[in-house]
Amino acid sequence: xxxxxxxxxxxxEFRSRMRTWKSPLLISxxxxxxxxxxxxxxxxxxxxxxxxxxxxxVGPQIYVTLTIFQLMLVSxxxxxxxxxxxxxxxxxxxxxxxxxxxxxxxxxxxxxxxASIAYILLLIISSLPFFSVVYFFGGVLLSExxxxxxxxxxxxxxxxxxxVFCSTxxxxxxxxxxxxxxxxxxxxxxxxVITAFLARVSPNFSGLPLIAYLNxxxxxxxxxxxxxxxxxxxxFGVGGRVVGANTPASNLLPWQYNFxxxxxxxxxxxILAIILLDPVxxxxxxxxxxxxxRKVQVEIDDEEIKSEAHPG
Numbered sequence: 001x002x003x004x005x006x007x008x009x010x011x012x013e014f015r016s017r018m019r020t021w022k023s024p025l026l027i028s029x030x031x032x033x034x035x036x037x038x039x040x041x042x043x044x045x046x047x048x049x050x051x052x053x054x055x056x057x058v059g060p061q062i063y064v065t066l067t068i069f070q071l072m073l074v075s076x077x078x079x080x081x082x083x084x085x086x087x088x089x090x091x092x093x094x095x096x097x098x099x100x101x102x103x104x105x106x107x108x109x110x111x112x113x114x115a116s117i118a119y120i121l122l123l124i125i126s127s128l129p130f131f132s133v134v135y136f137f138g139g140v141l142l143s144e145x146x147x148x149x150x151x152x153x154x155x156x157x158x159x160x161x162x163x164v165f166c167s168t169x170x171x172x173x174x175x176x177x178x179x180x181x182x183x184x185x186x187x188x189x190x191x192x193v194i195t196a197f198l199a200r201v202s203p204n205f206s207g208l209p210l211i212a213y214l215n216x217x218x219x220x221x222x223x224x225x226x227x228x229x230x231x232x233x234x235x236f237g238v239g240g241r242v243v244g245a246n247t248p249a250s251n252l253l254p255w256q257y258n259f260x261x262x263x264x265x266x267x268x269x270x271i272l273a274i275i276l277l278d279p280v281x282x283x284x285x286x287x288x289x290x291x292x293x294r295k296v297q298v299e300i301d302d303e304e305i306k307s308e309a310h311p312g
Contacts, residue, residue, distance in 0.1 A: 008103065023119070030073065030123050034130050037069050038062060060139040064224055066130055067148050071155065071220055075188060078120055078156045079180040082163030084173040085112040086277065091173060105278030109270060113157075113164050120156045124149060147223040151255055155216040158262040159184055165269040168276045191215040208254065214265075219258035 041062055086109075089095040098108060131145055163180045170176040195212040212218050252260075 008101075027123060027126055030077070031126060033073065034066065034070065034127055037065060038130060038133070041065050060224075062137065063131070063134040063140045063145075066127075066134065067220060067224075068217075070124075070127060071152065071216060072188075074120065074124065074152050074156055075159060075184055075216065076181075077123065078116070078159040079163045079177060079184055081116040081119060082113065082160040083167050083177040083180040085116060085164055086167040086273075087170060087173040087176045088167075090171055099278060105274045109164060109168075109273050109277060113160050113270070116163075117156055117160050120160070121153065124152050124156075144223055147255060148220065151216060151219045151223065151258070154219075154259055154262045158216075158265050159187075161266045161269040161273075165273045165276075168273040187214060188217065192217075210257075210261075213254055213257035214261050216258065219255035222254035 086095065089098055099105070134140055135142070135145070159180070162183050163176070166176040166180045166183075167173070170179065191211050191214055195209055195215075198209050208218065
């Protein structure tokens with residue numbers, strides 16, 4: 001049986017990440033935090049003065065709690081895996097050797113990102129048993145859980161692309177990590193501040209400003225069932241104007257707008273990272289393409305001049 005042949009960068013990243021004790025430890029800690037959150041919710045409900053047993057609303061409540069905390073975990077774990085993929089190679093003095101191989105800059109960047117996101121995806125998939133408990137209580141649809149996991153995937157890809165870009169720009173991993181976390185913090189908190197400010201300045205404004213759709217929390221809120229979506233959007237200061245429902249401009253939901261914005265951000269940052277990693281190769285290819293087109297155009301012009309000079 002033939003062994004599956006992977007890209008060398010991807011193969012090396014998979015082996016180096018999964019053959020150390022840090023990987024199972026991180027997965028255990030990740031799941032342990034989610035377990036503590038679930039148990040903490042049970043404990044706080046039992047200590048409440050209004051506790052009268054667990055009713056049908058328990059499933060959606062645990063679901064909302066888990067999804068929010070998992071989004072925070074994904075948002076802050078992803079930069080730790082991606083903000084040093086290129087700068088780490090530079091610090092180990094192996095980046096020049098990697099660039100001198102037959103691998104293109106596009107292959108290096110994309111496979112570095114894919115290897116990191118694959119590990120994040122493993123963390124997300126490992127949390128499925130907790131969501132199966134939520135589904136057991138009822139009140140949450142499988143389609144809603146699927147939408148939440150899509151939000152996790154797009155969020156990790158977006159923050160991962162930003163981390164790879166910062167890792168390409170900055171020579172030191174520490175600087176790259178700090179800048180990446182600053183950008184992540186802007187997406188999570190900065191957009192909330194700007195949205196609340198615009199809502200107060202323009203009280204007649206209907207819906208959310210476009211910058212709010214870049215916030216993964218907004219996308220997550222719009223996938224929540226029923227009244228939970230309404231209550232969550234109240235925290236943005238827009239109240240009933242956006243109830244996780246369709247916006248006045250189109251039939252798209254906030255999480256769908258978030259996917260469009262994330263897609264643009266991912267493509268933009270990856271293209272910039274590829275150009276910065278191999279600027280000589282990129283610009284030389286563009287120059288060769290321009291020269292080839294110019295040569296073809298000159299040949300066409302010469303043929304036209306000859307045909308005009310000798311019409312017969």
